[in-house]
Amino acid sequence: MTDFWIFFKFGLEHVLDLNGYDHLLFLVVLTVPYTGKDWKRILLLVSLFTLGHTLSLFLAVLNIVRVQPTLIEFLIPITILLTALYNLATAGKSKPKENLTFIGGITLFFGLIHGLGFSxxxxxxxxxxxxxxxxxxxAFALGIEAAQLIIVLVVLLLSFVFxxxxxxxxxxxxxVFSAIVLGIILPLLAQNPIWEP
Structure with missing residues (x-):
């Protein structure tokens, strides 16, 4: 059982580590369109992201999937960029319930990409x-889910305050929050090693 808690804690730290803030930024842009009354939808999206993250780790650990690290290091900020741009394009517009299938599928796919970055x-x-x-x-997946829920609660609290x-x-x-994330992620994309000859 000790190993379980070691890897649970490792999952928590993976998300909450400010040095690896790409996961944090993705959660911020995923959550900012919602408020506390949307908790079921947020919980579903966060769980789908965790599922994708865990599935790609599982496939990589078992050597079923191998992906070039440079490509993944480029795709992770792209997922954040696309989510932030989606927020900017749809801010203030009502999000119909049927969009959940589309948003859920994209979130799951983005989880796969983020998981490969750590695999x-x-x-x-x-x-x-x-x-x-x-x-x-x-244990690692449960730690990730717990940490993500902490981040989501912080974003929802910020939303309430603002x-x-x-x-x-x-x-x-x-x-405002999507633009802040864009301001952080665009320089990272510009400096990504994929642009080097």
């Missing part, structure tokens, strides 16, 4: 045969 490092942490790797991977105390409209809140 090489994670694969080195797990010695032994495939069955020996299942419990640590489950919408009620500072009298931002929901549209303004979405635009």
């Amino acid at each position: 090489n490092y994670f694969k080195d942490l797990l010695p032994g045969e495939a069955p020996d790797k299942m419990l640590p991977m489950l 919408l009620t105390l500072f009298r931002f409209s929901k549209r303004e809140f979405i635009l």
Whole structure:
């Protein structure tokens, strides 16, 4: 059971580590369009992201999937960029319920990409045969989910503060936070090694 908590804590730290803030930025742009009353939808989206993240780790650890790290390091900020741009394009517009299938599918796919970004490092942490790797991977996934829920709660709290105390409209809140994330991610994309000859 000690190994379980070690990998659970590792999953928590993976998301909450400010040095690897790409996961954090994605969660921010995923969450800012919603408020506390949308908690079921947010929980579903975050869980789909975790599922994608875990599935790609699983496939990589078992050597079923191998992807060039340089490509993944480029695609991760692209997922953040696309989500932020989607927020900017749809801010203030009602999001019909039928969009959940589309948004959920994209979130799951983006989770796959983010998981692949961590897969090489994670694969080195797990010695032994495939069955020996299942419990640590489950613990890691649960740690990721717990950390993501912490981030979501922080974003929802910020939303509440900005919408009620500072009298931002929901549209303004979405635009401001999505623009901040864009301001962080665009220089990272511009400096990405994929552009080097």
